[in-house]
Amino acid sequence: MGVGARKVAAKAVSPHREYEPYLEAKWGLKNHWYPAAFTHEVPDKLVKGVMIAGHEIALRRGKGGKVYALADRCAHRGVRISKKSMCLTDEHLTCWYHGFTYGLEDGVLKTILASPDDAQIGKTRIRTYPTHEKNGMIWVFVGDEDFKPVPPLTSDLPMRVPKEYDPNPVAFILDDNTFVRGIHRTGDSNWRLAVENGFDPGHVLIHYDNVFIAATDRKLALGWQPKSPEAVEVIDLPEGPKGIMNRYDPHLNLYNYINENAVTGMKVYGKQEYYVRTSMWVPGVLLVEHWPVTNWAQYEFYVPIDDTHHEYWEIIVGHCNSEEDRKEAEFKYTNFFEPLGLLEFNNRDLFAREAMQDFYEKMDGWNQEQLCKLDAVVVGWRKLAARFNRGIQAPPPGADRKD
Numbered sequence: 443m444g445v446g447a448r449k450v451a452a453k454a455v456s457p458h459r460e461y462e463p464y465l466e467a468k469w470g471l472k473n474h475w476y477p478a479a480f481t482h483e484v485p486d487k488l489v490k491g492v493m494i495a496g497h498e499i500a501l502r503r504g505k506g507g508k509v510y511a512l513a514d515r516c517a518h519r520g521v522r523i524s525k526k527s528m529c530l531t532d533e534h535l536t537c538w539y540h541g542f543t544y545g546l547e548d549g550v551l552k553t554i555l556a557s558p559d560d561a562q563i564g565k566t567r568i569r570t571y572p573t574h575e576k577n578g579m580i581w582v583f584v585g586d587e588d589f590k591p592v593p594p595l596t597s598d599l600p601m602r603v604p605k606e607y608d609p610n611p612v613a614f615i616l617d618d619n620t621f622v623r624g625i626h627r628t629g630d631s632n633w634r635l636a637v638e639n640g641f642d643p644g645h646v647l648i649h650y651d652n653v654f655i656a657a658t659d660r661k662l663a664l665g666w667q668p669k670s671p672e673a674v675e676v677i678d679l680p681e682g683p684k685g686i687m688n689r690y691d692p693h694l695n696l697y698n699y700i701n702e703n704a705v706t707g708m709k710v711y712g713k714q715e716y717y718v719r720t721s722m723w724v725p726g727v728l729l730v731e732h733w734p735v736t737n738w739a740q741y742e743f744y745v746p747i748d749d750t751h752h753e754y755w756e757i758i759v760g761h762c763n764s765e766e767d768r769k770e771a772e773f774k775y776t777n778f779f780e781p782l783g784l785l786e787f788n789n790r791d792l793f794a795r796e797a798m799q800d801f802y803e804k805m806d807g808w809n810q811e812q813l814c815k816l817d818a819v820v821v822g823w824r825k826l827a828a829r830f831n832r833g834i835q836a837p838p839p840g841a842d843r844k845d
């Protein structure tokens with residue numbers, strides 16, 4: 443009996459087998475598009491440095507205002523080129539230290555300011571990254587330089603919501619007539635904890651006493667409990683994005699809205715029923731439809747910086763067909779959406795994911811967590827990311843490779 447029991451234990455399969463690659467993705471998923479900066483953060487004559495999934499990247503505008511992205515480590519002595527902007531022409535990126543000057547298009551060393559006949563010229567280079575700029579945002583395709591063909595940006599964004607999902611679809615972030623505004627800030631947690639918090643139907647408890655919710659008398663549940671596997675839908679569009687959607691649609695009746703707890707007497711006070719729907723897309727982009735108000739939407743990008751930090755992008759989008767629409771949108775954004783939505787409301791999310799970091803980083807959290815019924819949706823995301831990523835980012839040279 444005892445021997446048999448030991449045998450069973452020895453054969454036990456990891457409970458994580460269905461999303462194992464996800465657990466290795468401490469530094470992020472590679473070969474995906476990530477937001478790198480807002481347009482206004484990369485003015486002419488400035489070299490802007492960012493880090494995405496361990497890649498140090500320098501952004502600079504060239505001819506016609508086009509944004510280029512190159513490795514932000516000089517091949518000569520390894521300083522970050524973005525430490526001090528030296529913009530001499532609109533075709534080159536010059537390192538401020540000894541003047542190594544690289545072509546923006548190909549990263550090849552074109553000259554050295556004080557050694558123009560140097561043998562290194564034409565032989566040395568730094569790598570380049572594809573970029574895409576639209577509606578005030580700059581995205582960079584981060585991963586292997588030889589990954590070809592580079593997929594379209596739309597394959598790494600939430601789908602454009604079709605009419606069969608919503609008769610009044612929210613605006614799409616890349617459309618010309620879309621108002622796009624937001625903020626980004628650094629969170630002290632691994633990117634996966636950020637994604638999981640954003641998509642977790644059990645996490646709304648942290649918003650229970652948000653000013654925004656109380657002031658609008660919104661009936662935001664203590665938690666949304668999935669009733670069956672149909673509560674989440676995996677969306678796999680050919681050549682398109684891969685996502686998982688919480689089908690909160692009231693007519694589908696796939697979630698129990700938990701509005702009170704009998705043991706503690708806790709209950710929600712808001713009276714106004716409110717419809718919202720969330721979906722999460724590889725490589726970690728949340729779409730919240732009809733938020734912060736009906737017909738608007740919020741995108742959240744959880745961009746890995748290194749293994750313990752992520753850049754938290756909070757973007758509001760809305761339909762905007764005229765100059766008058768734009769003025770009204772600016773007014774709402776400035777006086778409501780940013781202060782009460784992106785800051786007051788979302789500060790709780792940042793707080794929660796940072797509070798998880800120690801457990802997952804230092805206490806074997808991925809193996810020690812005790813998931814409950816609410817977490818079926820989080821596990822659904824883990825499986826999706828494990829299945830549809832284009833590669834797991836390895837730590838950069840010199841980073842701790844212990845786990």
Ligand code: FES
Pocket residue numbers: 516517518519520521537538539540541542
């Ligand atoms: S370190 Fe850049 S030119 Fe010397």
Ligand SMILES: [Fe+2]
Pocket residue numbers: 639640645646649791
């Ligand atoms: Fe939240």
